[in-house]
Amino acid sequence: MSISKQPSAAETDLAEIWGDIVSRRQLAISLIIGAVVSLLFYAVALRLFQGIGSSPAIDKALAMLMGIVGCLTGGLICSRLFKPKRHLSEDPSGSDDARIAVLQQIENEEGEIGNARDLPETVQAEMKEVGLYDLFDQYYQNQKTGDR
Incomplete structure (x- = not known):
């Protein structure tokens, strides 16, 4: 039922x-x-x-x-x-596991995720500002060593 x-x-x-x-x-x-x-x-x-x-x-x-x-x-x-109705908000309770799952999904759909250290400094600074740089860097390093 x-x-x-x-x-x-x-x-x-x-x-x-x-x-x-x-x-x-x-x-x-x-x-x-x-x-x-x-x-x-x-x-x-x-x-x-x-x-x-x-x-x-x-x-x-x-x-x-x-x-x-x-x-x-x-x-x-x-x-x-007619103003946009969409309201975006960040969920502070999002875990690193959930973020890594998203990175894995992106990799499966789009291909290998490159090294964040190879990006231009301005892009790296923006990623650090929003708290994504370390996540991408850690994911890439784990990818190289085979730890997923």
């Missing part, structure tokens, strides 16, 4: 798009804003550029270029209206 939890209203409003979680409502509003702004830019540009180019095809191409600018403008508007 299995008991399944009913998703909340907030959870059913979410969708996964290109590996990111978004609000369906905000996605729909963003699509409408993007379509309206890009079509508005295109229509205005088509009128403004009419007769400027050497042929009607050039006029339409210029208007289409402005339509692309309209798409970017719509994206900018939506990015200002």
